[in-house]
Amino acid sequence: MNRNKVICKCRKLTKGDVADAVEQGAVSFRQVKKATRAGDACGHCKKKIKKLIRxxxxxxxxxxxxxx
Known part of the structure; x- marks a missing residue:
């Protein structure tokens, strides 16, 4: 996995940011969103983030x- 690849353009969050949130215990989109603010703006990244979390x-x- 390329940890530097941007997965949420609005918040400029990378796959690494999501992975870090998961490593710290976030196991759902809601928890990752709370930890990173991913999907907080336009929501286009929601499916990609859910897939990455799984x-x-x-x-x-x-x-x-x-x-x-």
Whole structure:
């Protein structure tokens, strides 16, 4: 994943910003929005952010399963 790629143009938030919010415990769009203000303006990024959250949480869960 390119952490520097902008995912929310209105707020100039990157995939890395969303990933950081997820790493800090945000597991829903609402929680990521609260942490980053993503999707707060026009909302065009909402689907992309939701998809990224799903991917990041799935990757995290798979990594945790492998450690068991």
């Amino acid at each position: 991917k990041l949480t799935e990757d995290h869960n798979q990594a945790a399963e492998k450690r068991r």
